[in-house]
Amino acid sequence: MAAITDSPVADSPEALRRAQAEATLRPRDLAESLGVSEAHLLAARTGQGVTRIAAHPDGLVGGLAALGRLMALTRNDSIVSEVEGTYLDYRPGAHASMVLGPEIDLRIFASHWVHGFAVEAETKQGLRRSFQVFDAAGDAIHKVYLPLGADPAAWTALRDRLATGETSDRIETGPRSPVEAAIEAxxxxxxxxxxxxxxxxxxxxxxxxxxxxxxxxxxxxxxxxxxxxxxxxxxxxxxxxxxxxxxxxxxxxxxxxxxxxxxxxxxxxxxxxxxxxxxxxxxxxxxxxxxxxxxxxxxxxxxxxxxxxxxxxxxxxxxxxxxxxxxxxxxxxxxxxxxxxxxxxxxxxx
Missing domain, CATH: 3.40.1570.10 (HemS/ChuS/ChuX like domains)
Known part of the structure; x- marks a missing residue:
């Protein structure tokens, strides 16, 4: 993925909202085409189906077991993994936390969980609810999707408990950390x-x-x-x-x-x-x-x-x-x- 540019679109939440309304691309690809991060796209919709939430996994991941079966999505530039299951046996840690369920199995490094959003998005299949977490550069770390048609009560309760009250439709992100090439001696x-x-x-x-x-x-x-x-x-x-x-x-x-x-x-x-x-x-x-x-x-x-x-x-x-x-x-x-x-x-x- 290329570095985020100083795109003027990033300073215009209205332009980002308009681009999303007209887009046929997936959010990650749309963000790349606009020279912004995915987190910029979601921040622009704050108050319009998007709620800013505390991103730390102790609050978010620790609260997901009550939601029942979910879809966990983790990716990098070259691979996407989507697993359905329940977030069982969350174990917090100072450096690394874990989810050790038989289906959803995660190793979590909380220092990179910086920007959090609860998202309600209309799709052709219906309203899709998710929690999405991004790093300091605004790139996706982990996403959690509630199944379509599931009772949203527990999702809504967790969203409201984690809501930060932030209402700005802008977000500050830093530069991406460069990929470390092979270091040999x-x-x-x-x-x-x-x-x-x-x-x-x-x-x-x-x-x-x-x-x-x-x-x-x-x-x-x-x-x-x-x-x-x-x-x-x-x-x-x-x-x-x-x-x-x-x-x-x-x-x-x-x-x-x-x-x-x-x-x-x-x-x-x-x-x-x-x-x-x-x-x-x-x-x-x-x-x-x-x-x-x-x-x-x-x-x-x-x-x-x-x-x-x-x-x-x-x-x-x-x-x-x-x-x-x-x-x-x-x-x-x-x-x-x-x-x-x-x-x-x-x-x-x-």
Whole structure:
């Protein structure tokens, strides 16, 4: 996504409202075409179907269980994950919070939950109610949709409880944080591999990267096989098709700086449409821009339960698009079938 410009439209809520009334584009695409953020579009409609709310997840996400089944949407520039379920077992934390329901599974980083809105929007199917949260630049972090036709009483009560009373139809946003390209330190490669082999939990990996002053993609390039095996860019699409054919359960991570959404279980057929690879399952939709995939890695990290093996895709800037892991539960470990799928994926040709 390009940087937000100093578009004069951003200073004209009336122009933004008019553009939305006339638009055929989705809000994200409309915002991009106007040189503003999605949050600018919603702020312009404050008092006209849009209510400004406190964005912190303790109040918002902590209150969603009472609304019953909802649709959770998390995305970045290259992937959209939409999961239907209930926001169960919310666990607040100083740095990271979690939702640990069997359907909706989130990792939340509250410092990026800056602008919040409760939205009522007319659609061809009826009135659609949602809560939408954006970061300091006005880009979407997480959206929550009430099903069409559902009783709105609990949604309205939560909206009113979170309302800030802000009535301005303008919003102040900051610049987007640039994507961090791969950071490598080839002279530290041997040390990286040695300390990598001593990991006991995959979550320790990012701490190791910070210690060595590299980042995720840089570490994969430095370590090489067997720690990180580079695959062909088309391997991600191949893997998705094979997961659909075999019904091997997986965990698909999709997210941004403020929220990571995890979908666990088997997936249905992959339906290509232009550059998009789509999963349209009951209760789960995923939309992936296959043409954005520039690097794919099969990564093995030690853990107390055995190797954690993932497939991770990055775009041409070095931004992480998605991670896929073999699905494990306390009762069942599908890792063997998962690894068989990975070993058959095409390697990158040097």
């Amino acid at each position: 080839p002279e530290k490669a041997a040390r990286l591999r040695e300390e990598w082999d001593r990991l006991t939990d995959s979550h320790q990996f990012l701490m190791l990267c910070r210690k060595l002053r590299v980042n995720r993609l840089g570490a994969y390039r430095m370590a090489g096989a067997p720690h990180a095996r580079r695959l062909a860019p088309e391997a991600l699409g191949t893997l998705l098709h094979r997961l659909a054919e075999t019904r091997v359960p997986t965990m698909i991570f999709a997210g941004n700086r403020g929220c990571i959404q995890i979908k666990s279980g088997p997936i249905g057929p992959i339906r290509p449409m232009g550059p998009w690879l789509n999963v349209l399952d009951p209760g789960f939709d995923m939309h992936l821009r296959g043409d954005h995939v520039a690097e794919v890695w099969a990564v093995t990290k030690p853990s107390r339960r055995g190797p954690a093996v993932s497939v991770e895709a990055f775009d041409g800037r070095g931004a992480l698009i998605t991670q896929l892991f073999g699905h494990r539960t306390a009762e069942v470990d599908h890792n063997a079938a998962w690894i068989d799928l990975l070993e058959a994926l095409p390697a990158e040709v040097a």
